[in-house]
Amino acid sequence: MNIRISLVGAAVLALAACAVRPSSTEPSMQGIDFVQGDVSATVHRDHDDLLSGGLGLAGLKAPPAPFADPQHPTVQELRRRAIQTSWKGIADLGPLGGYGTVYGAVPDVPGREYQAFAKIPGAHAPHRVLLQVPDNFDKTRRCLVVTASSGSRGIYGAIALAGAWGLPRGCAVAYTDKGTGSGYFDYADDTGVALDGQRAKRGTAMLEFEPTSAIGEGIAIKHAHSGDNPEADWGRHVLQAAQFGLAMLDRAFPDQAPFTPQNTKIIAAGLSNGGGAVLQAAGVDDQHMLAGVVALEPNVHTPDGPALYDYMTEAAIWLPCALLDERFASTPFARDAHGKPHATWITRCASLHAQGLLKTSTLQAQAAEAYEHLRSAGWTDQAMATGASSTALDLWRVIGAAYASAYMRRGADDMPCGYRYEAMNAAGKPAMADEATRASWWADASGIPPGNGVGLFGGTDASADPQLVGAECLRRLWTGNDADAMALHASVKALVAKLPRADLPLWVVQGADDGLLPTAFTSEPYVAWLRNEGRQPLYWKVPHAQHFDAFLPLPGFGDRHLPLLPYGYVALDRLYAHLYAAQPWPSDVPTPTGKPRGAGPLQAVMLDLP
Template sequence: MQALEFMQSEVLVTTHRDGDDLLSAGLGLDGLKGMPVAFADAAHPDAQTLRRRAIQMSWKGIADLGPLGGYGTVYGAAPDVPGREYQAFATIPSARAPHRVLVQVPDDFDHAHRCLVVTASSGSRGIYGAIALAGAWGLPRGCAVTYTDKGTGSGYFDFSDDSGAALNGERAKRGTAMLEFEPRETKGEGIAFKHAHSGDNPEADWGRHVLQAVQFGLAMLDRAFPGEAPFTPRNTKIIATGLSNGGGAVLQAAGFDDGGMLAGVVALEPNVHTPQHGRAAFDYMTEAAMWLPCALMDQRYASTPFARDANGAQHAAWTARCARLHAQGWLKSSTVEEKAVEAHTHLRSTGWTDRVMATAASSTALDLWRVIDVAYASAYLRRDANDMPCGFRYAAMVNGRPGVADEATRASWWADAAGIPPGNGIGLFGGVDESADPTWRGIAGLRQLWTGDDADARALHASVRTLAAQLPSKELPLWVVHGADDGLLPTVFTSEPYVAWLRAEGRQPLYWKVPYAQHFDAFLALPGFGNNHLPLLPYGYAALDRLWAHLFEGQPWPADVPTPQGTARGAGLLQASMLGAIGSVLVHL
């Protein structure tokens, strides 16, 4: 087996057969759609049940498994795939915190078409965070799939009992086992987590995490099939795919891949930064947190899901945001309606489109902008949990106030959490006041980190500069798939400038800007929201199918593939015809 100097732990090997499997942990598609897997002992769940629930929650967080969404009938499937898992902690040079790596090797590994799919978790999710994309596509084909949490994950550290998540997901005290994350400080309060508090700015190294996951995957194939070793990029096709932050990670990896390990890349809705062309995510997300609440008061959004409260009235705090922007001298009008028009016009001038703002009403109503900005600011400034910017902090939430988590809540974090709090009994505190616009103070402080020129602002900009995408090789097949209505990572700031830059530099990426698709397939199950949109996952599967045909069936890599023109789902069931030209070939059974 290949020597791996970056390994930080022993490899944990588990088998998954006979009522358990790699893709759905034995739940099948119906079980994935069902109620959360129950813990026999909520305070001390065993590793097998934690894994089963982590896989289920990862599926629910990424795919539209709702009754109207068509998963398993129009596209996608979750067949039984028995096999083995190999997982460990690894670290990149100079990093303090480890990243998780995990390889799933199916019993029906296709030895005639040696394939390793490499992926990185979306958002800040845990190790199974891309299973609905990479696992669902690769495992039924007989590919092994290697995952990394890319230095993020859900292994929260709780200062109240000095515990974190061990390799198998169970809680363990600092000093008794290697943990997914241990804070630098030995004393503290509240909750710390790797993405925000490792001191490593992991985003700058997401591509390196992906390439290490490739090396780990090849080495574990050597272990799984010693008679066929060594597995190398010359005899095993390595396909990189990911979505959102995972999409950005595989594009980073393509730029870092000087050794030519990757055979092809398919990136969905990537968080990719192309300096001098696009905008940094921290820039447009802090802008969104500040301006969108007022802009969405515009009457054009009166019937947009999430843009009004449950009674159809304007959000009081959003009306107050218009008044705040007026008090700052940034809006000149007197009425709320006129202020909203001004705010909308401002965002149009900085690149936001009407459809993207409409979709972004969901992220605004759910407070995602502020939540994301807080965590990223802490990561960029390399702050500890008790020294976060703008007075923010994370703590267990008890009756709406900071407190101490009970054992059951703490035990569920690794399986249930989506990566960045709040949620699952953890709250975001600080940066608020008791005014009509309570989040303004923290949001204004976060925006100042981008627009200001003090030491913190300069340090944050220095960190963001390290995120710049690098050019992949000219020969690498590369496909970017992005929803035209993405309201979290708008194409105008991310994929479009990246693709334009690649083409200007002599590369030939394929690009689908998919009409009616937005960022969160899982949101399509929310009442009213899915009517206006389509899922993005089927288009990612179709791009991966085309890449497979090129790598293993000799089909030429196309110079261009027109984007399939689908239609919005409407209030009924998703139909194959709604997905355009790909709809007739998408069910993977």
């Protein structure tokens, strides 16, 4: 679902390596007693900017920025690569995608960064907060964009949305990893990740995450193993990031202090899990800090809507078989590299038939039954079609294992259903991680394994359908009524969003073809709930857009879809014009129609942007 203050002339270099500790005598630090330890302040100019780490658009598109010494990358190298990885994980930077020509840009944005660990009251693990202050900060239109990482990514996980939109126009941007991130802890050498991204042993530095248990095995992941159910506090993480941002603006511009929600517009923007986080923040914003919210493809749970864990665990069992239906024969990922049905998916149909869950005996009839089962549960054809990518890439199992562990507050050696994370070798077998692999985790990893030398193991048996036993175990945690199921349900209940204030400008943007967080389960029930409660959210259900812009360069996939980021940028443009140019906030907005990109490059007319 991935963390030094500038003066003129020589003082810049002198202070660039300093860590600044909060002081009770500094007004800029008042109200952020949630900060844990030091605040790092760094200067980023001269080919090391805020938006791309000096890579520019061409460098972001290139292979991973190298480490001179892979076993001991520098702080600057780790930061640059973390930014590049975050861009590539969210935006379509492919040659046909149009980023930088049809929409979006990656200009050089020099400035400063302030970063710290922060804690929600009662939490075991900290979350990262980071403020980027561009040198072109607009003091006449004081603007702070606050965002949360997408998925389980690290601190730069929303830079392609919030940073790309906010920094060039002179807004400061405050980020939080919302209790997720890639600060993996390795029990093999008792190391985690320090504030600067480098590896450190437990007890030698404050770590992004260290398990409460001093003895264990394998790899511990903050999102899954913190014991905090961080998703329930994503809104509070966002509001803490906003508070941190205001305090650091006081520090950056003391002659302009204080920066407050009354004199600085705070715009919350996020996508995927980050989109859910800003909607959660809108519901718990009792101090009216937020001036407006734009949420893309949000993972949001409404009082009467389905929960992610419910439809995710059902998809893990049923989608492999349903996607063998002939209607998906030409769908990307729904067939193997030779255009044939995936053998493991055929086995899934047979498994469901053997259990009596499918009544028919032929493969096509079984696929049709599985398809109808998901249709009756609310899945649309579009969601199932693009859900083929999540199924082929094993995302349902990966997400299910991590989220179940988080909801049940389990540790690395006590994950539900026998799952565990371990370092692995090139052959995919458990093995001790080498130093270079460990050193790269903070910059490269997504926040939920597998990947980057860490594997998800367990949850299998020796049957012809080895992953089904784990999938069914995860599903029983939702459908069952034992103590484990009750604990999981209690955590999921804590995720329900609360109503935002009636006068808060709020815009939800989601792709109609989203197959990971289908609109029928997320944005549509949320928007309907708000409207029933007298709110007036704007909503774009964008045709031909799906969940992963980063998948669009894949052969055959981008031909059918449009990127979602440009629609988010437009929504933010409209919100900015409303807040700063007094343009009326509309009661409704026509949804752009657009058309699929096809085999050629993206053209502006295809997006149908207003």
